Amino acid sequence: MKRNALSALIALALVGGSTVVQAQDFGNWYIAPRIGANFSDSSRETDTSVWGGVGVGVWVNPHLAVDFEYTINNAKFDDSSWRRGHEWESVGLGVSGRWFFGDEGAQWRPYIMGGLGVLRHAAYSGYRLAAIGYHENGWDPMATIGGGIQYNLSDNMALRGELAARYDHDNNTRGNLSHDLGYNISRESGYVDGIASVGLVYSFGHAAAAAPATPATPPPAADCHAMDDDHDGVNNCDDRCADTPAGTIVGPDGCPQKVVIDLRGVNFKFDRPKKGEHNIDPTLAVPTSDSIAILDQAVDALKRYPDIKVELDGHTDSVGTDQYNQGLSERRAQIVADYLTGHGIDAGRITAVKGFGESAPIDTNSTKEGRARNRRTELKVENP
Numbered sequence: 001m002k003r004n005a006l007s008a009l010i011a012l013a014l015v016g017g018s019t020v021v022q023a024q025d026f027g028n029w030y031i032a033p034r035i036g037a038n039f040s041d042s043s044r045e046t047d048t049s050v051w052g053g054v055g056v057g058v059w060v061n062p063h064l065a066v067d068f069e070y071t072i073n074n075a076k077f078d079d080s081s082w083r084r085g086h087e088w089e090s091v092g093l094g095v096s097g098r099w100f101f102g103d104e105g106a107q108w109r110p111y112i113m114g115g116l117g118v119l120r121h122a123a124y125s126g127y128r129l130a131a132i133g134y135h136e137n138g139w140d141p142m143a144t145i146g147g148g149i150q151y152n153l154s155d156n157m158a159l160r161g162e163l164a165a166r167y168d169h170d171n172n173t174r175g176n177l178s179h180d181l182g183y184n185i186s187r188e189s190g191y192v193d194g195i196a197s198v199g200l201v202y203s204f205g206h207a208a209a210a211a212p213a214t215p216a217t218p219p220p221a222a223d224c225h226a227m228d229d230d231h232d233g234v235n236n237c238d239d240r241c242a243d244t245p246a247g248t249i250v251g252p253d254g255c256p257q258k259v260v261i262d263l264r265g266v267n268f269k270f271d272r273p274k275k276g277e278h279n280i281d282p283t284l285a286v287p288t289s290d291s292i293a294i295l296d297q298a299v300d301a302l303k304r305y306p307d308i309k310v311e312l313d314g315h316t317d318s319v320g321t322d323q324y325n326q327g328l329s330e331r332r333a334q335i336v337a338d339y340l341t342g343h344g345i346d347a348g349r350i351t352a353v354k355g356f357g358e359s360a361p362i363d364t365n366s367t368k369e370g371r372a373r374n375r376r377t378e379l380k381v382e383n384p
Helices: 003-014 127-131 288-304 322-342 369-376
Strands: 031-038 051-058 064-076 087-100 108-123 138-152 157-168 191-203 309-314 351-357 377-382
Touching: 031 064, 031 157, 051 191, 064 108, 087 138, 108 157, 138 191, 288 322, 309 322, 322 351, 322 377
Parallel strands: 309 351
Antiparallel strands: 031 051, 031 191, 051 064, 064 087, 087 108, 108 138, 138 157, 157 191, 309 377
């Protein structure tokens, strides 16, 4: 590689920063005008010159952009050349690919590039050059490699900086000179020039618009049948008393309700139970099954309302002494209490077991039927 081209490549290795583009819609086109310097191969015997170009590019994918480019520079022959004072024009047409690294949405992205094309060389001034072997309008193949940086300024604008080495298969700059003119300059072909440039990239499209946010599906309306705000066991749809205090016994409508458990119909045989008798069935008046059914209903009610407590009171008819009847009434209350606890009711829910003897009749003791109704046990509910 010749002296000036080597200098350009060293500068490329030392350049700092990185390049990048904004996120692009694939298929978007852009225009990229550039300006810079052309470091001529020393064998051309031309000075460093202003270099310019314009490209039209398209994004192929998030990393690859392809540019179709036009370039031009007019290099003066250096002072040591017998051709000094004249310019040599180079016009280029080519296509380049640039591969960008990193995330497509990053602000800075480095890239490498490579391109192919053709260059036209012609004497820009001094017709005598063409006369002695410098062919005007001669087209030669070229290839370019390099790298650079691109920096995003906005959705549509970016800056691009690039250094490249260009191989020019030029056989016009040093043409076959006529020996009749007294020159002895050998023919050469093939030069490596260095190109440093900066440019502007203007995109005709925008970064892909963010997909519109899908509105959140509102949660389904709460089903009042599945809600019980006051925790009384009645759902909100059916609860007509929505703020009953905890522990309140409520009815099917959710409103406070006084629980009454009636043992009326549970009557005992005369002088039963005896002392030490614990099986309730033989002590009950006939039909025994009716009394048992009433007791079982009481068990169900107590299980349905686990917060209530009860008191059991035993009673007798007027036959017998007050002292005897007191003990008999207590035994009647206790045997019913034992039935309840034996069927799953916690003993702690029975607050008292009392006997009242013959002191609180509900019917006359003058008839057999009245005395039978007075031989009973009553259950008093203590609502919370």
